[in-house]
Amino acid sequence: MVTGNNKTSTREIKIVRKVLDVNETIAAQNRKTFAGKNVFVLNVMSSPGSGKTATLEKTLSRIMPEIRTAVIVGDVCTSNDADRLAVSGAPVVQVNTDAFGGDCHLAAHVIKTAVGNFELEEIDFLIVENLGNLVCPAEFDIGEDLRVVVLSVTEGEDKPIKYPLMFRVCDAALLNKIDLLPYLDYDKKETLKNIRQVNPNMPVFEISAKTEEGFEFWIDWLKQNIKKKIK
Amino acid sequence: MGIAMQIVEISTASIPADLMGAQVEKVNVKIGKLSAVVPESLRFCFQIVSQDTPLCNASLIIEEIPIVIKCLDCNIEWTIDEPIFSCQKCNGGAVDIVSGRELDISSIEIAERDE
Numbered sequence: 001m002v003t004g005n006n007k008t009s010t011r012e013i014k015i016v017r018k019v020l021d022v023n024e025t026i027a028a029q030n031r032k033t034f035a036g037k038n039v040f041v042l043n044v045m046s047s048p049g050s051g052k053t054a055t056l057e058k059t060l061s062r063i064m065p066e067i068r069t070a071v072i073v074g075d076v077c078t079s080n081d082a083d084r085l086a087v088s089g090a091p092v093v094q095v096n097t098d099a100f101g102g103d104c105h106l107a108a109h110v111i112k113t114a115v116g117n118f119e120l121e122e123i124d125f126l127i128v129e130n131l132g133n134l135v136c137p138a139e140f141d142i143g144e145d146l147r148v149v150v151l152s153v154t155e156g157e158d159k160p161i162k163y164p165l166m167f168r169v170c171d172a173a174l175l176n177k178i179d180l181l182p183y184l185d186y187d188k189k190e191t192l193k194n195i196r197q198v199n200p201n202m203p204v205f206e207i208s209a210k211t212e213e214g215f216e217f218w219i220d221w222l223k224q225n226i227k228k229k230i231k
Numbered sequence: 232m233g234i235a236m237q238i239v240e241i242s243t244a245s246i247p248a249d250l251m252g253a254q255v256e257k258v259n260v261k262i263g264k265l266s267a268v269v270p271e272s273l274r275f276c277f278q279i280v281s282q283d284t285p286l287c288n289a290s291l292i293i294e295e296i297p298i299v300i301k302c303l304d305c306n307i308e309w310t311i312d313e314p315i316f317s318c319q320k321c322n323g324g325a326v327d328i329v330s331g332r333e334l335d336i337s338s339i340e341i342a343e344r345d346e
Contacts (some may be wrong), residue, residue, distance in 0.1 A: 010256060012340045015245050019237045019260070019334040103233055136233075139267040139334070164314035165265050168328070200317045200324020 023140055026108035030115070030143025037120035040226045041128065043142055045166065046150035047159070048132030051176040053081045054209035055150055056129060060088035062219050067226060069125045072114045074106040081129065093117045097131065105136040108143060124230045134163040138170075146225055152177040153186045160194040167198040172205065174218060179208040234268060234334065235276035239286055242339050246285060250341050255289040257340040263296045263333035270295065289339075298331030 018024065034041050046052045056071065063069060070091045073082045082094035093114045097103040103110075106128060118126070128144065130137040149170040151159055154177055160167045167173065173195055181188065188206075195204055203221065207214040242258050258277075262268050270293045277291045301308040302318035303325040317324050 008342050008344050010340050011250070011343045012338050013245055013247065014338045015241065015336045016338075017241055017336050019234055019241065019336060022237065105233075107233070135267045139234075161314050164316075165267055165332075168265070168316065196317075196324075198314050198316055200326075 020139065023108045026112055027141035027143040030108055030112055033112075033115070033120070034126070034143060034145070037123075038230055039120055039123050039126050040229045041126045041142075041144040041146070042222070043128045043130060043137075043144040043147045044150065045130045045134070045137045045147065045170070046132060046152075047134050047155060050132070050150045050152040050155065051209045052129055052132070052150050053084055055174060055176060055207065056085060056127060057088065058209050058212055058215060059127075059219065059222070060085065060090055062215065063125070063223065064088060064090060067125045067223070067230075068123050069127060070118050070123045071127045071129065072106070072111065073129045074110075074131045076102055076104075076131065085129075091118055091123075103136075104131055104133045105140050106130050106142060107140050111142045125226055134159065134166045138163070138166040138168075145229060146171050148172045148174060150174045150176050151191070153180055153184060153188065153191075157187050157190040158194060160191070160198045164198045167195060167202065170199070170202070172203045172221065175204055175206045176209055178206050178213060179211045232276045232280070235273060235280045238277060238291070238336060239280050239284055241336055242286055242289075243284055245339060246341065250343065253285070253341050253343065255286045255339050255341050257292050258286060258289050259292045259294070259337045259339070261294045261296050261333045261335045261337055263298065263331040265298045265328065265331035266334050268334065294337075296330050296333045299329040300326045300331075301329050302326050 044052055060069060071085050072093050072095060074095045075081060076097050079094040082092045086092045095110055095114050147170040149166055151173055195202055205214060205218040207218055274291050281287050297310045299308055299310050304323050305318055305320045308329055309319060316326050
């Protein structure tokens with residue numbers, strides 16, 4: 001290329017780095033910290049309004065005090081969810097991501113900072129309630145042991161195929177609000193078919209956080225997973 | 232937005248010392264079709280966060296990587312356009328994702344003035 005009298009050329013500099021490698025490094029450090037302190041970590045994700053907080057309220061009431069649990073709650077603003085979960089007696093830390101540029105997910109460094117608020121020796125189980133969003137949280141490893149996605153029957157049957165990454169990276173799905181099924185034109189079989197299409201071996205727990213229908217299967221599965229790590 | 236910021240940060244840190252002050256012309260990235268990134272949104276965010284950096288005039292060149300999966304039982308690989316993650320041969324669900332989750336920066340291109 002010739003510009004005026006000065007010849008210029010282009011130099012290509014190879015980088016070959018993962019865009020999220022800083023996050024992945026911190027997630028690996030978190031994972032090591034949790035392993036060292038024998039803490040099992042669950043990352044709970046969903047779209048807004050699927051009933052994550054209600055599901056966790058009922059989950060906490062069934063596993064505590066047998067399993068010593070703490071919670072990190074992520075929201076863009078407000079501490080409403082943390083206030084609801086603190087009623088259980090579990091230590092709760094609210095993370096508001098407006099302090100982190102209004103992020104739509106919890107990144108590994110945010111978890112690392114939030115964990116500093118707990119005495120990890122006194123905890124067996126840490127629940128991270130991620131921000132209501134089916135896109136970005138799927139991409140950000142936080143150092144967790146297990147991921148679950150909550151989906152409710154008031155959402156479309158096609159959510160799993162619209163957000164395939166979320167349903168690929170999660171270890172189980174909770175299909176919530178099944179108490180509403182008699183009042184809805186909802187094709188549950190279609191939803192289950194869509195989940196199986198994206199993740200054929202994914203366990204699906206049909207629950208109602210309101211009536212606690214189906215909770216025994218979810219809690220049994222969760223406890224089995226926790227006890228695999230926490231002897 | 233966070234992803235665009237990371238791209239700007241990593242690219243800026245990769246400019247060699249002898250080219251400090253030079254304008255970056257292109258940033259080449261690989262984005263898997265299964266990643267949580269929409270190319271148009273990423274370009275938009277990149278334009279905003281690259282302002283006042285050596286990347287302010289750079290084009291973000293996105294190479295989209297198809298989703299390739301592999302059946303662990305049949306040992307065959309194929310490309311998918313729809314999110315159907317079961318084996319096309321045995322219908323089993325034991326599949327690995329070979330590609331499609333990329334979120335990588337491959338290179339930057341910088342204009343050099345020849346002496």
